[in-house]
Amino acid sequence: MFDKKKVNVVPEFMGADKFKQTNGVLTEPSSFQKLVVGLSPKLEIDHARSEFIRKLAESGPIVYAIRNRNIYDLQIIRMRFAELGLSVPAFAFNLSPYEAGSPGKYFRILGHKFKSFFKSQKLQEPVNSEIICEIMKNGGAPVFFLVDEKTSRDRYLNPEQDPIRILSNLQSTMSASIAVVPMFIISERKLRKSEPSMLEQIFGDPDDPGLLRRLFFAVRQWTVPELLIGDPVYLVGEFEEFGADVDWEEMPFKVRQELTERVNNKIRVNRGPVPLSRTEIKERVLQDPRVQKAVSSGEGDREQEGRKKAEAYVDEI
Numbered sequence: 001m002f003d004k005k006k007v008n009v010v011p012e013f014m015g016a017d018k019f020k021q022t023n024g025v026l027t028e029p030s031s032f033q034k035l036v037v038g039l040s041p042k043l044e045i046d047h048a049r050s051e052f053i054r055k056l057a058e059s060g061p062i063v064y065a066i067r068n069r070n071i072y073d074l075q076i077i078r079m080r081f082a083e084l085g086l087s088v089p090a091f092a093f094n095l096s097p098y099e100a101g102s103p104g105k106y107f108r109i110l111g112h113k114f115k116s117f118f119k120s121q122k123l124q125e126p127v128n129s130e131i132i133c134e135i136m137k138n139g140g141a142p143v144f145f146l147v148d149e150k151t152s153r154d155r156y157l158n159p160e161q162d163p164i165r166i167l168s169n170l171q172s173t174m175s176a177s178i179a180v181v182p183m184f185i186i187s188e189r190k191l192r193k194s195e196p197s198m199l200e201q202i203f204g205d206p207d208d209p210g211l212l213r214r215l216f217f218a219v220r221q222w223t224v225p226e227l228l229i230g231d232p233v234y235l236v237g238e239f240e241e242f243g244a245d246v247d248w249e250e251m252p253f254k255v256r257q258e259l260t261e262r263v264n265n266k267i268r269v270n271r272g273p274v275p276l277s278r279t280e281i282k283e284r285v286l287q288d289p290r291v292q293k294a295v296s297s298g299e300g301d302r303e304q305e306g307r308k309k310a311e312a313y314v315d316e317i
Contacts, residue, residue: 009078009088013138022131024091030075043080043185044226050084053181056232057087060176061136063167064089065259067184068208069145071099076185077143077227090140091132093163094151127161133170136178142167146182146260149279155252156286157307164252168235177236180255182263187225191272228270230262253287285314 009029019025030036056062066073074092081088092099132142144163145151155162164180171178188206206213238255264274276284285291295306 007079007082009082011088011090011138011140014090014135014140019131022128023097024093024095024127025131025135026078026090026092030078036072036075036079042224043076044224045080045084046226046229049229050086053086053229056179056181057139057141059179061174061178062087062141062232063136063178063180064141064143065146065180065182065263066143067146067182067260067263069148069150070185070208071095072209072214073185074143076225077183080227087139087141089143090135091142093127093142093144093166094148094154127166129166129170132166133173136170136174146256146263147277147279149277152279152283153311156283156311157304159249159252162252164255168238168251168255171235177234179232179234180259181232182230182259184228184230184263184267185225186228186267186270189271226270228263228266230259230266233259233262250287250292253283256283282314286310 010027014025014027020027053062064077066077074089078089135142142163148155159165167178167180184207186207187209233255235255238251238258260280267274291310295310296303
């Protein structure tokens with residue numbers, strides 16, 4: 001049971017203004033923390049796996065990869081890890097300023113963006129790699145989502161913004177390998193059907209539950225959600241494995257596939273086969289060597305235009 005009075009989800013070192021003004025940095029408790037406590041008072045974590053994460057963080061930088069994009073699940077994990085004394089998610093890739101904190105945080109980031117605009121004439125700032133590096137060196141953990149329909153198009157059209165690409169670039173500045181740990185909160189252990197049931201159409205996907213499904217789980221007491229933790233992927237090891245055979249451009253996709261497969265293995269043990277999502281199918285098609293060859297036949301703007309057309313064709317199909 002969460003004790004909201006004792007749990008501090010924000011590491012002490014993140015009190016400086018530079019963290020508070022940077023988008024994605026989780027410098028505040030969630031604005032709906034009371035709702036999280038009310039609807040999800042329990043989250044089981046295997047003791048052996050939690051101790052494994054603790055030792056992993058002691059040996060080097062750690063990153064969490066949550067299978068589905070779900071801000072609610074991110075907040076549950078923050079609270080539970082803080083309660084257990086584990087490395088707390090302190091930075092989240094691809095979050096809007098409002099998702100990353102309260103309305104106050106949103107306006108601080110907006111004000112900082114306008115100040116930066118008058119200095120550099122650029123409203124859109126790149127991800128702050130220095131901040132992420134500092135968070136990892138101080139024991140905090142960045143987090144990103146593996147199956148993310150909201151940002152999959154942006155990652156495909158702008159590969160340099162892929163969280164795995166950014167982390168891979170940061171790896172070259174660190175002596176220890178970055179360990180990326182895939183995870184997933186399982187709330188429903190019934191075997192998934194290929195076609196969604198009427199209940200799913202009303203209440204939403206049990207693997208990516210909305211508010212109605214959360215209320216349903218809260219009322220139904222016989223199933224306690226559990227955090228499934230897959231085996232980590234070490235970025236240094238991926239450099240060595242893919243260096244000779246796989247192009248640098250392909251590496252983020254290969255790493256994402258490996259992370260998804262490792263957490264899916266945990267889901268299979270608990271529930272059975274895991275159907276591919278629309279996002280996963282789309283990314284596999286776009287990363288097919290033949291599609292990649294056709295897209296990369298142009299240069300600069302022509303390649304970007306080719307990516308947009310390929311993405312639009314797959315979306316239509």
